[in-house]
Amino acid sequence: MDEIVFFDTLREGLWVAVTVSLPILTAALLSGVTVGLFQALTSIQEMTLTFVPKLLAIVVVFWMSMGFMLQTLLSFFTGRIVPLASGG
Template identity: 70%
Template structure:
């Protein structure tokens, strides 16, 4: 395998992982900031208040974007990895 093909495939794989992880990380960030703002405004310092909404937001976003994530990963596998493994 040529080094250029290896590094290009690695770059594409890392980019696919960034694309698939972005919706979940964005949901965790936004819900964390909103809950932190709510806690700062109301002086409520409950640990479960930060955990439960963030987990719920992550689960909802994962459920909504599951089709996009699986389609992206399958297309990367079939279009890029399978031809390299098959030696084409």
Template identity: 70%
Template structure:
């Protein structure tokens, strides 16, 4: 395998990882900001208040975007990795 093909495959794999993680990370960011703002406005400093809503939002978004994540990973595997394994 040529070094250019290797680095291009690694770059594509990292890009797929970024695309897959964006929905979950963005929801975690928004939920953290909303809960932090709520805590600042109400002066409630409870640790579970930051953890539980963020975890619930992440689970819901994961559940919704699970099909997209699976489809993206399978297409990357079938379109990129399998032909490389067959050729070489």
């Protein structure tokens, strides 16, 4: 395998990883900021108040974006990895 092909595949794989993880990370960020703002405004310092809404937001967003994630990963592997493995 040529170095250029290797590094280009690695770059594309990292971009796919960022693309796939972006919805979940965005949900965690937004729910964390919202709960943190709520805690700062009300002076409620409960640990489960930060954990449970963030976990629920992550699970909901993961469930909603599973199709997108699967399609992105499948297209990367069938379009990029499988041709390299088969020698094409």
